[in-house]
Amino acid sequence: MKKITFIFIIVSILGYTQGKENNNLDKSSVSTPLNQTTHTKKDHQIRKVKKAVIVPKLDGKMDDPIWKETLWYGLDQKWLGSSYEFNDFFGRYKIAWTPEALYLLVEIKDNILYDQHKDPLKLWWDDDCVEIFIDADNSGGNHQYTNNAFAYHVALDGNVVDLDQNQKPVLYNNHVSTKRVTNNDVSVWEFEIIVYDDSYKEGKVNDPLILNKDQKLGFAVAYNDNDGSAERENFIGSVFIPGEEKNLGWINADVFGTIILVE
Missing domain, CATH: 1.20.5 (Single alpha-helices involved in coiled-coils or other helix-helix interfaces)
Known part of the structure; x- marks a missing residue:
């Protein structure tokens, strides 16, 4: 036993x-x-972007040769806010590239231009501004407090704001240059966007990307519209975002469209 x-x-x-x-x-x-x-983005809204032989001049006149050769795309996706009428807002854009930068032409019909915060780092999203989303390697994924992608808020005065890796707003005026010309209720914005990848470090010496034929980038553009309220009244983008929550561009680069650089 x-x-x-x-x-x-x-x-x-x-x-x-x-x-x-x-x-x-x-x-x-x-x-x-x-x-x-590893995270893999599913490409959507795939658009080919033509190379500019002559670099567009940032003058807000829309008469550069490349703008005569490229298509208009709509800013027509309501991401936030109530319905709006044509006389309140209409937006469209064109895009081109050179090895040194992306070039963006945006035409906005907005009956009231509103800039309530003179401090560019205070509630910048509640003023009228164009917002440009860039993901240099089209990898998608979270970028809220990283440089995996950028969400550049370009104010009426030309200041460019995004959140840095310390979760604080900083100026990126050396990334995006712009010229805006407004006649009555129509504004023409021209942008030159220097592209940086996820190796970018604030306060360090950073080399911009040299863009090449067949390169893919994540891209979207939007407009924050405020006609005089304490907070923005509409947020209107270029890309359809499924589901109820559509204010995702500043967090998740998966919602960006995909552009392919061609000659």
Whole structure:
């Protein structure tokens, strides 16, 4: 009887030890693939962007050769706010590239231009502004407090704001240059956008990307419209975002469209 009990105890200990080792192996086999998983964006709103032989002049006149050769695309997706009428807002854009930069032409019909915050780093999204979203490698994913992608808010006075890696607003006026010309209720904005990838570090020396044929970038553009309220009244973008929550561009680069640079 004692011999049988002793054998039972030995078998139980061996079984426990083996089970513990198998359990550890199971955990290891699960964690390794997760650590190796990389995020992949699903391309949508794929658009080819033509190269500009002559660099557009930032003058708000729309008469550069490249703008005569490219198509208008709409800013017609309501991301926030109530319905609006044509006399309140209408927007469209064109885009081109050179090896040194992206060039963006935006035409906005807005009956009231409103800039209530003179401090460019205070509630910048509640003033009228164009917002430009750039993901240099089209990788998608979270970029809220990283430089995986940028969400440049370009104010009426030309200041450019986004959040940095310390979750604080900073000026990126050396990334985006602009000229705006307004006649009556129509404003023409021209932008030159220097593209930086996710290696960008605030306060350091950073080399911009040299753009090339067949390169893919994540891209979207939007307009924050405020006609005199404490907060913006509408946020109107260029890309359809499914679901009820559409104010995602400043957080998730998956919602950006995809542009392909061609000659």
